[in-house]
Amino acid sequence: MVQLQATPLTVTSRQPPYRGMPRVSEVAADAGPSDDALLKLFANGEARAAVELTERLAPRALAVATRVLGNRAEAEDVTQDAMMRLWRQAAEWQPGQAKVSTWIYRVVMNLCIDLKRRQRGGHIDLDAIPEPPDPGQQAPEQMQDNARHDALQLALLQLPERQRQAVVLRHIEELANPEIAGIMEISVEAVESLTARGKRALTKILAGRRDELGYSDV
Amino acid sequence: MSWGIAMSDDTKAENNLEALFAEARQVPARPSEDLMAAILADAAAVQSELGTPPVTQPPGRFSLRIWQQFVSAIGGWPAFGGLAAASMAGLWIGISPPAFLPDPVEQIYQISSSEDVLAYNDIDLVTWLGEEAVE
Known part of the structure; x- marks a missing residue:
């Protein structure tokens, strides 16, 4: 697996395709084929299907992995690994059995759990601790935005693993509870319980930082 | 269980948390070009594996493969x-x-025993070829 250099999260618009390859959606007249159809095209050797699937799924996989792991480089490795498993699954994929996006989320979550287990048995990765922003380079509003962002991320990392996964999928990825249940392979009631407990814990963790985060006037 | 203020402000605390979630949703994790390139390279490698027959085959499988190709060529079973x-x-x-x-069977027997067939025995091949040459 390629070791990728860590880069900070950035707010950017969707960029053009990579390495000059056209997107399938540019060829198709409508919104584009389903993930299932793209996966079948991929299995049949269509290279553009890989580009389209990567553009659809990799950002979501990376977002979830970054939130759950708190480490960009590790999240990129997990994303690449999850996509590789998708490519290998393509030839045997049964359309309609599961949503491709649900499947990739599940793989990402499992890879994150595996990674954390391995780390608990070994060393602590210093890269997992978010770096504080440089105050000298930023306007006060930007500093407060970054402080909030980092505060939320640090608070998320203090949650138990399953709570963190459920909260990220529900409140940041905005997935429905039944889909989260499918991803985490638990009941909808268990999802509701995990998210509720996760939110209560986050509120408690963040309680002491209310003024610092700019909520004193709310 | 609030932002360090009275319990009656639980709703405010929840709203503040929702605001943090909303801000987090505004920060998409865009994959770097290196990551996208690595993922697409993996995809290309897997696609080439899917489209390539095995390089080596165990002994005894060759005739089976030929037979399978024949059945496939005529349109399957x-x-x-x-x-x-x-x-x-x-x-x-x-x-x-x-x-x-x-x-x-009867026709073959009749032809082989008829005079028409026996008559060809009388043709001089050298003469016939010679006439062809003159023409």
């Missing part, structure tokens, strides 16, 4: 069944032809 049925019908017609068809 349904077509193979049709071919087998047609072959059997042809064999049966050859052995026991219907009344309206001439008996091929």
Whole structure:
């Protein structure tokens, strides 16, 4: 697996395709084929299907992995690994059995759990601790935005693993509870319980930082 | 269980948390070009594996593979069944032809024993070739 250099999260618009390859959606007249159809095209050797699937799924996989792991480089490795498993699954994929996006989320979550287990048995990765922003380079509003962002991320990392996964999928990825249940392979009631407990814990963790985060006037 | 203020402000605390979630949703994790390139390279490698037959085959599998290719070439097992049925019908017609068809065995016997066939024995091949050369 390629070791990728860590880069900070950035707010950017969707960029053009990579390495000059056209997107399938540019060829198709409508919104584009389903993930299932793209996966079948991929299995049949269509290279553009890989580009389209990567553009659809990799950002979501990376977002979830970054939130759950708190480490960009590790999240990129997990994303690449999850996509590789998708490519290998393509030839045997049964359309309609599961949503491709649900499947990739599940793989990402499992890879994150595996990674954390391995780390608990070994060393602590210093890269997992978010770096504080440089105050000298930023306007006060930007500093407060970054402080909030980092505060939320640090608070998320203090949650138990399953709570963190459920909260990220529900409140940041905005997935429905039944889909989260499918991803985490638990009941909808268990999802509701995990998210509720996760939110209560986050509120408690963040309680002491209310003024610092700019909520004193709310 | 609030932002360090009274319990009656739980709703405010929850709203503040929702605001943090909303801000987090505004920060998409866009994959770097290196990551996208690495993922697409993996995809290309897997696609090439899917489209390439095994390089080495165990002994004894070759004839099976040829047979499978033959069956596939004629249109699969349904077509193979049709071919087998047609072959059997042809064999049966050859052995026991219907009344309206001439008996091929009898025809062969008649030709080989007729004077027409024997007459060719009298043709001088050298003479015939010589006439062809003159023309």
